[in-house]
Amino acid sequence: MKSVELFTGAGGLALGCALAGFHHLALVERDKHSCHTIRENQRNGVALVNDWRLYQMDVADFDFSTVDEEIDLLAGGPPCQPFSIGGRHGAYLDDRDMFPQFFRAVLSKRPLAFLIENVRGLLRKNFINYFEYITLQLAHPELQPKPSEPWVEHLARLERHHNSGAKEDLAYRVTWRLLNAADYGVPQKRERVFIVGFRSDLKANWSFPEPTHTEEALVWDKWVTGNYWERHGIDSKSRPQIPAKLRARLERNGANLLGSMTSPWCTVRDAIADLPPAENIDIARKIPNHIYIPGARSYPGHTGSPMESPAKTLKAGVHGVPGGENMLALASGEVRYFTVREAARLQTFPDEYYFPGNWGESMRQIGNAVPVNLAYIIASSIGTHLQELALGRKIVGAV
CATH class of the missing domain: 3.40.50.150 (Vaccinia Virus protein VP39)
Known part of the structure; x- marks a missing residue:
């Protein structure tokens, strides 16, 4: 064709x-x-x-x-x-x-x-x-x-x-x-x-x-079967507590969630778990486009994407990349910028696809992509x- x-x-x-x-x-x-x-x-x-x-x-x-x-x-x-x-x-x-x-x-x-x-x-x-x-x-x-x-x-x-x-x-x-x-x-x-x-x-x-994927299935995968945590090798002591509102929702609608399941939404962790942490600079730099960028900070309306959910929409920005849009929210409460490789994963580019520009230019291209x-x-x-x-x-x- x-x-x-x-x-x-x-x-x-x-x-x-x-x-x-x-x-x-x-x-x-x-x-x-x-x-x-x-x-x-x-x-x-x-x-x-x-x-x-x-x-x-x-x-x-x-x-x-x-x-x-x-x-x-x-x-x-x-x-x-x-x-x-x-x-x-x-x-x-x-x-x-x-x-x-x-x-x-x-x-x-x-x-x-x-x-x-x-x-x-x-x-x-x-x-x-x-x-x-x-x-x-x-x-x-x-x-x-x-x-x-x-x-x-x-x-x-x-x-x-x-x-x-x-x-x-x-x-x-x-x-x-x-x-x-x-x-x-x-x-x-x-x-x-x-x-x-x-x-x-x-x-x-x-x-x-x-x-093909639903939030309901992700909820079930995390909080009913626990398969999500087991898949990523996270033991019960290290898992976050289920939010009270979500627990009440499961108690009310658990059967409906099970009946409507497809595949679970894919999370940031699903996308980048096999990449070395960007903060481990000496190891991370061996991965193309996986370079740590310092200086990320959280501010109202721009708090980064949590690891256990799909990322927020990656954006290109009008004049460069808006500081809070393309960040990862860490469990510690800190934030850091996604590397170019992590952002490419979130846009499902193949790993062999390389972005030769600097971080801001590469993130602009990734944010604009389908x-x-x-x-x-x-x-x-x-x-x-x-x-x-x-x-x-x-x-x-x-x-």
Whole structure:
């Protein structure tokens, strides 16, 4: 299966799609540091990225006719700053809004499917009309805005067209969902919006994969069976006490928790337990990207991530990394920064994937990335459905 990826960043989404069987014909990213990370991994012989065709340029300047093959998937995460809760909230008034460039790519390449990731801020009340505009423009890419037409007027035309049931040459069935990465085995509570579209002529009947991991199962694993602590070799004397509220909850709803169990949420400890403590500098430095960074401190609202839960959302920050967002909360009550390798684990990058920049730059790239395993799960579901549709068409044709 063939794909094109826009706004590639350090490659989280691209790695997940590659693991799912998509071959990238082009990856477009303008940030020189992110491109350097990808090229460094190509030089290091990382198999998944060896044949990537990386274009270091603005997507607005990319000529899609240079990709002369038909593609199965168009993927990308348009810059989130216009919609991020931590940003300026400019949305369509922000010149960093790159959704129009994704629309241009859909119209030009006519992919069988597309996959978009963005921040949950896209669903804020202030942006809800623009979010509708995004989904309708993706559904009807041929209905382009007129010269100097305000997007709200274009939205009205899109709404009328969408409700008219008119036939068109190119259209997509669009589905979106707010997903928490922890619900899919990523050791991080990270909520992001995913938008998926299948070309209407395929008559696809696709839905998002159901969650595979739950907080309830983690509660059961810790406080009922004790399997979590045994798995990590933590004896009963060293285990924390079950919180009183949680004990009461288990007494009330224990049977319901058992009945709803899938796999337990993955915790920070699950992700990094086999790494040497970063404070043990002489041993830790033998692990690539596992370098202790001093100076972490806790302050209101920024207290670090506890070891026994999925991490808080890793963030890139606007001007470097915000001090409290990417920290580990130790049992002693102290905090320290995650190393780059630990943060990469929390975003499920493979250990062979190396970040050559300094700590702040590497954490920016990691914080901006899509968790690799979550990207893989969604892309695999899309790819499997495309293959099933192709097989169905062949069978119908043979009959």
